[in-house]
Amino acid sequence: MLQSMTGYAARRAEGAGHDWAWEIRGVNGKGLDLRLRLPDWIAGLEPPLRAAVQGRVARGSIQVGLRVSAEGGAGALNLDEAAMGAALDALARVEAEALALGMTLAPSRAADIVTLRGVLTAEAPQADDAALRDALMADFGEVLDAFCAMRAAEGARLHAILSAQIDEIAALTEEAAQSAGARDAALRDRLRAQMARVMDNAYIVPSGLDAGRLEQELALLAVKSDVTEEFDRLRAHIAAARDLLASDAPVSRKLDFLCQEFMREANTLCSKSNDAALTRAGLALKTVIEQFREQVQNVE
Template structure:
């Protein structure tokens, strides 16, 4: 199936006290350009994700971002003995100085002491990044499946457009063949007229030599080879499209060949009808080449 290089997919998940959001999108590019934004504190995550994308995709400018958040948890509470001792010592000193000054202080309560910064601590388990890495990578296949499904949907529409353009090229090639055949009779008459004119106005001209030169000019203006190659290119392009992606590079090269034959046809035309058909061919080929730029 044909795939477009334009695609988008997102996915949310949670496990091991964490929640996350995947965001994957791509646009057309000559090759595969991967740009990842993933948490660097999860060891091995970036190379693992990069490897999975490289295996699944052939072309496109691909951007992937992953946001991981730790869920709030109520950890175990513990008293920092050192900090508490420092606070009690400070209170004792303050009470002594207040007594000397004749100031009576209200007795301190336990809740007051625990509310002082650093006395009461929350402890929590460290994140197991290996387990988290496995949980995240387990979701990559589903993310890629959703992503490629959208690219294939875009590719189906693109395939219909390309097939229609190939049919237009095929029709114009047939019209060019008819115009070339009609021009052939005119060319023969023109050749005989030119030969007679040269012989009448040239003393001692070699009739055989003049006829040979004029015949060579007629051969150089023949366009049947170009039309045959255009027909072959149409069949080759259809075969490639039917095989499915990745075929973008091959199609892009084939479009260059299409364009070369159309240019040669226009340069050899020597006919208003054939020139018009050649220009129509070039227009369709240019349109098709733009579409091919988005094929994976």
Template sequence: MTVSSMTGFARVDGATDGFGWTWELRSVNGKGLDVRVRLNGGFERLEAKVRDTVSQHFKRGNMGVTLNVVRTAETSAYTVNRELLAELISIAEEFDNTSSLSAGTIADLMNVRGVLEAVEAQEDEATRDARDDVVLGSLNEAISQMAAHRAEEGEKLDAMLRGHVDNIEATVIRAGNCAAARGDAIKERLKRQIEELMDAGKFEPERLHQEAALLATKADIREEIDRLKAHITAARDMLTKGGSIGRKLDFLCQEFNREANTLCSKANDIELTNCGMELKVIIDQLREQVQNVE
């Protein structure tokens, strides 16, 4: 499976038995799957099936689904409201008793609202169900088109995400190679800090041991480096697996950021501080792109 974006568009036209229609699907980022359906032409009855079909193919995204229906052939009969027409003729004759009504005048009266009305032709349930199946079949075509578009956008996302992960890895390696992060440097710094504590006053051996352990913990960033490397491996595994990984990647970005914050808090020289700040910037860029992943 590949990484899929939540952004996409699809449009499919169809026609059968005097009906023509167009499906339009639009998708943007969303925390979950939110499907908004607009159906016209008497096809509102299909809404539940449309929602179910869409949810079978997509897990996240704000999805707008629109069906526009037009009649491509006459499917209606017409009835004349004779009482209303007779009343209109009577009114017209009051204004012109000297001449008979022309055909043109009758045509004008027919255009009055309520005189000529369309009556929908009756159809059996089997005919309606068959047409519904054809219309829903073209929805599946639109969904396939949407999935392909989201996958295409996902390929671009995948390249950007992998680039950000590579940059995180390079920065983590730099941080691990900083002079302040080496064991001998930590030992020397710890020795100096203990000497400063001793000069400041007398400490009991147990208290001195506790302070030394605390200083050592604050100075050692190896644990943070190891966790960051583990997160890098996890991110690459997710991208390789693909599918609906947006939520997992977003959580992983939070873990990345937590370790970067700890690294910054432990940094005691400019080089290590710069690495920590650069990490935070790259992680923020990664998380921004992750918001587009399904």
């Protein structure tokens, strides 16, 4: 089944003395671009996370975020007395300079002083890295499952859209083939009439007119306007696209290549057309192929 490259999942859980929140976002990408935003104090978490995502996702721009905090709040607060002393000295000098200039400052509050950089610091939570890492990895499977389920659901919707577009391409191909058949019959009649006219007026054509050569030239014109091979290739591409849509493997690159081949044949039909009905069918075919190509860009 097709997978979309877009998806989202979030999850909160707790364990090993901590609580945490996961978030995974996925959007379209040319390849697999995996970016992790993890707490740097948990050692050894990134490699298994990367392996887990790469085992489930083949393409897309993926962002994995994790926030972890100790249960019951942050660690103990530490007052740096040296930093506090330096801050108080600085405040005293500022107040003295202001007083000398005749300025009166509002009294400083303790709450203002402890917010100065370095005066009051929080200890990093102490944790058993191995236990916390194991708990996080066990929980990550849940959020990754939810993320992949959303991509699969979106992929199912894309499958329905792409299948309908392939059906439309097939119908337009047969419509164009009927127009080409009617055109070929009219073209043969027109060429015969033109050749008869030329032969009837041979007296105004330079001597040496070769009726056999004229027939060859007219036959060559008919061959140049023949689009049988284009229809054969279009039908083959339609069958290949349907097989790819039924595949469980990532198929976006192959579908994108087929879109190019579809468009090549549709362009050739229009260039060889020389018929209003066939041209209309060819243009309609190009429109649906372009719509198909746009949807393919969302597939893994």
